[in-house]
Amino acid sequence: MKDTTDYRKELQQDYARRRDLKRRKYSALSRYDIQIAFSGNKYLAYCTSMYLKKNHIKYHLARLEEQREVKPQARKTISQQLTLF
Numbered sequence: 001m002k003d004t005t006d007y008r009k010e011l012q013q014d015y016a017r018r019r020d021l022k023r024r025k026y027s028a029l030s031r032y033d034i035q036i037a038f039s040g041n042k043y044l045a046y047c048t049s050m051y052l053k054k055n056h057i058k059y060h061l062a063r064l065e066e067q068r069e070v071k072p073q074a075r076k077t078i079s080q081q082l083t084l085f
Contacts, residue, residue: 033045
């Protein structure tokens with residue numbers, strides 16, 4: 001079972017990846033993401049990657065909330081901000 005430290009580490013990695021995607025857009029995607037997984041559709045690859053990172057962040061926040069590391073209102077606020085894309 002993962003502990004709080006693991007969830008916090010993964011949360012920070014997901015935040016960093018999401019920031020990288022927002023900053024570099026298509027250039028942050030791998031050749032595999034674009035060519036293989038999404039048949040060359042850069043836009044779909046980018047949107048899916050952003051959606052996936054948002055869900056990873058929400059997941060880790062929920063686990064930390066369960067362990068009383070994040071207050072429920074904080075998770076709700078962060079989730080709303082992530083929706084802004």
